[in-house]
Amino acid sequence: MATFEIRSLVKRFGKFTALDGVNMSADAGEVHAFLGPNGAGKTTTIRCMLAILKATSGTVTLFGRDAWKDAVELHRRVAFVPGDVNLWGNLTGGEVIDLFLSMRRAGKPDKARYDKYVSLFDFDPGKKCRTYSKGNRQKVALVAALVSDAELFILDEPTSGLDPLMEKIFQDSVLELKQSGRTVLLSSHIMSEVEKLADTVSIIRGGKVVENGTMAELTSKARGKTLEELFLSEYEGAG
């Protein structure tokens, strides 16, 4: 059974069609990269998966269950990192992490995991969120996600604003998740990150998935071109 499966997903905002029949899926233990130019529909797809947006038509299932109807139950098994982390200025980072963990309703979080990720990301949880830089706000959501023992990680440009050192730590953490059989959906604009982490890839453009397959398939398709060049031609619509 696929960990998540999206079939013919359509999402309209008024007259504007943001998603025009998206198909995508990933199995347990897979890191699935989700690529595409700005405004292609990556965030919209992810919001439909998380029942933040209601699909106009099509089906989205997580662990074989309907992502909209069973959202509250399903979210115990899901961790989410948005690309733009907006926090409460008068709460500390540590308070937000604890709050997020309590709202997952998946039991008491592991103290050792908490300490591990706080120190790995060199994060100061005692500061008010309004004083955090962009990268530090991102760390709040990342630490909260990684500490939670979820089965599906939905990461929407999770490393925007992280410095190269933190980027490296993030990549190591994702590889660890993969080894322990977790599924990761990684929307990203960073090609090196995708090359290093992804097993399978979907490329979306104008609300349609224009390419998908394993990294190996894509590499053979690239025929001498670097992956980056292949992606660029897909983005431009020439491929």
Place this chain on the structure above:
Amino acid sequence: MAGFSNYFRFILKRERAVGLTWFVCMVAFEAGLASVFSGMFSDAESMRAMAFTMNTPAMVALMGPVYGLESLTPAIIMAQECLVWFFIAAAVMNIFFVVRHTRADEELGRHEMLRALPVGRLTGAASTLTGAFALNAAITLASALGLIALNADGATAAGAFAYALSIGAVGFLFAALTLLFAQLFSTPRGVSGAAFAVMGVFYVLRMSGDMNGNALSAVSPMGLGLKVQPFWLNGFAPVVILLTEAAVVAAAALAVCANRDLGGGIIPARKGKARASRFLRGEFGLAWRLSRGTIFAWSAGIFALGATYGAAAGTIDQFAAGNEMFSKMLASAGAASVADSYTAMVFAIGALLCSVPVINIAGKIRAEEKRGRLEQILAKSVPRERMFLSYIALAFVTSLATLALMAIGFYIAAGGMKPGALLTAAFEYLPALWLMLGLTVLLAGAVPKLAGLIWAVFAYAFAVFYFGKLLRLPELAAKLSPFGYIPQLPSQEFALVPLLVPALLAVAVCAAGVAGFGRRDVG
């Protein structure tokens, strides 16, 4: 001063939209209301009748002492009715202006960018102050000229300038005060919080001074501003005093500014806890944490308001003794009913104010959504309805708490009144508050794009209550306000049906709002 003119031009550029809007609105109302008032009275008798209703304790407490009874003009009545509100509007404008260009800028890092330019340490503060002065001066001049041009009944040139200058001077004093707070506190919230608290204190001082006829009203800049008595005395001395006070405060602010670090305040921001307390768990914990500041601040404010009016209730006799016109009125109407109508009026105003925190908390989920925080919450194992109901429950508690505290404050300060009757009179407004709550929920939940409309409902309720009798609006206009059905105890009779209808309606719209929220897109 290095870079002053560049910096000042930068401020002007950024004020094109907001500053201009304030300018247009302030001038339009300051000058425009004159024509409304000059058309309102047919003869001297109707003006005297108006002055009668304004010379009651509740009205004096609200708007300041009545003057110029010897030869009333519509302009004098306008000044008595409106001046104190313009002081408040000008204060709000100046507080926001200064916060915008000082602390809010520093927090967003824009200030650092500017400081990297060849700009002196004091340039930012000095340019902000100059900008505030220019804004107030422009509004003052345009309003005075507008008043003269409209040539309304009783609006002399000297009066027009006295009127506009008193507003400008009070406003600029608030700019200076806010600039000082911007040096002391390190967050925009801290700065505006302190400035608004001081504004409240000034208002209460004025109220108490005006009720008891003592010097406290001159201590408050608002009371001092009223002493100008535009279109009658046209006393310019208070304006000079206000501007001197502003200059002293501004000098103090600049002195502190010259000696502090960028980003720092004299009063440091507290360092927070690294772990969440037991109470910050789940959606209710979050809702409580985000609302408790509003709940505490408004509860304290409403309690103080109740107490202030209550204290004034005790001095109605004194007030009557020193006021010939009022004592005549008292004699003709019977003492009991005057005290009752005072209480009824105070509670009606207080209840309207209580709806502000109720609306704010009930609609918080929409504010959270717009700031992009709600999606992270809904990505957790959180039922949408439960998140919404947490805010609704807190708004409900707030409606009970604020009304109760208003009555308790009134009771304690007034002395010798029946607590049960006061509490009943206050709780009568619960259905109206619930209807406001329900409408907020309906708008935020089911039609989020129109969520701001609830403030139009609030403004309407306020306007109907305040101007309804004055403008002789039809009965229907009052009934369209959620507060329109509530019998005003203790001066009117108690009735159950007018309370049940809004209460049931509130439940219905609330349910519709929550259901709508469960079905719609978020973000």
